[in-house]
Amino acid sequence: MNNQEFYHEPVLKKEIISLLVTDKKGIYLDCTLGGGGHFRAVAECLEPGATMIGIDRDSDAIQWNLRNPLQTSSRVIIEQSPFSEFDKVLERHAISAVDGMLLDLGVSSWQIDNKDRGFSFMGDGELDMRMNRNSGISAAEFIASSSEAELCTILDRYGEVQNAKRMARTIKQCSHPIVTTFDLRNCLIKEYGPNLKYKVLAKVFQAIRIAVNDELGELQRFLEKSVSFLKPSGRIAVMAYHSLEDRIVKEFFRAGELGCICPPSQPVCTCKKVASLKRVTRKSLQADDAEIARNPRSRSVRVRVAEKLSNRNRYI
Numbered sequence: 001m002n003n004q005e006f007y008h009e010p011v012l013k014k015e016i017i018s019l020l021v022t023d024k025k026g027i028y029l030d031c032t033l034g035g036g037g038h039f040r041a042v043a044e045c046l047e048p049g050a051t052m053i054g055i056d057r058d059s060d061a062i063q064w065n066l067r068n069p070l071q072t073s074s075r076v077i078i079e080q081s082p083f084s085e086f087d088k089v090l091e092r093h094a095i096s097a098v099d100g101m102l103l104d105l106g107v108s109s110w111q112i113d114n115k116d117r118g119f120s121f122m123g124d125g126e127l128d129m130r131m132n133r134n135s136g137i138s139a140a141e142f143i144a145s146s147s148e149a150e151l152c153t154i155l156d157r158y159g160e161v162q163n164a165k166r167m168a169r170t171i172k173q174c175s176h177p178i179v180t181t182f183d184l185r186n187c188l189i190k191e192y193g194p195n196l197k198y199k200v201l202a203k204v205f206q207a208i209r210i211a212v213n214d215e216l217g218e219l220q221r222f223l224e225k226s227v228s229f230l231k232p233s234g235r236i237a238v239m240a241y242h243s244l245e246d247r248i249v250k251e252f253f254r255a256g257e258l259g260c261i262c263p264p265s266q267p268v269c270t271c272k273k274v275a276s277l278k279r280v281t282r283k284s285l286q287a288d289d290a291e292i293a294r295n296p297r298s299r300s301v302r303v304r305v306a307e308k309l310s311n312r313n314r315y316i
């Protein structure tokens with residue numbers, strides 16, 4: 001990464017701080033450091049003795065934040081890691097539980113606008129799309145190694161692309177090799193015509209990005225571990241930008257609120273399920289018109305926050 005600014009306008013910054021920070025001397029984990037907007041905002045409101053941890057799977061984000069250190073009296077830890085493995089980072093620093101965890105999902109504006117990263121059809125670059133370029137296969141390799149049926153499933157499930165079958169066939173049977181973002185874009189324009197909507201292209205790129213980075217698997221694995229690493233009354237805040245992610249979070253938080261799930265006809269509980277979470281936001285929080293006008297990326301955000309029940313408040 002050269003020395004250019006890693007820019008990203010953090011979404012709902014004030015709201016996130018007030019929902020996430022419950023103890024100003026506590027330990028907070030930003031799992032999606034990016035340009036460090038939320039990270040810095042949370043750190044700024046903490047008091048001496050607090051700890052702020054930032055992780056990201058993208059080495060560019062890590063390098064940028066290390067080169068632009070926080071002016072704070074808190075202890076700061078910044079490490080490259082996928083958030084599904086946040087527990088290993090905590091373990092390395094002998095931290096058993098935190099007061100708050102933040103996930104601001106997806107990619108940063110910087111990643112999208114940097115054409116060398118291959119996330120966008122607006123600029124020509126290698127069709128890479130990996131958040132961590134040292135792990136897994138690029139989007140071009142993913143397309144080359146997937147069957148038409150596999151690609152169809154991805155486009156349908158992750159992009160909700162209409163007639164995914166035709167789209168997958170077009171991509172797999174393209175007359176030129178698909179190596180760059182414009183190769184993919186031009187292949188689709190050739191089939192669908194020059195009026196192919198940006199919205200459709202965006203869905204295709206999104207679907208492939210989600211698959212290449214296993215984004216939904218990452219989220220699911222993170223959530224499954226998260227509660228065990230929260231202190232009682234600690235909070236998890238998740239900012240999702242599409243319905244597939246938001247649904248996973250919503251269902252996880254809802255299930256966490258449930259105690260016994262045995263059928264009502266059963267006199268004695270055998271499931272032994274105990275409620276572990278309480279939703280802080282019953283409905284998802286969204287950006288208002290002023291924020292959307294200022295930061296269009298906030299248009300699709302859905303924020304959900306849950307709190308870990310203290311043992312005293314757990315119920316079956």
Ligand SMILES: C[S@@+](CC[C@H](N)C(=O)[O-])C[C@H]1O[C@@H](n2cnc3c(N)ncnc32)[C@H](O)[C@@H]1O
Nearest residue numbers: 010032034035036037038056057082083104218
């Ligand atoms: C929307 S940006 C976060 C922006 C940040 N909140 C800010 O204010 O600058 C999302 C970031 O999360 C990272 N990311 C996405 N999925 C990840 C994962 N599974 N593990 C770690 N980092 C991830 C991306 O690389 C990107 O830098």
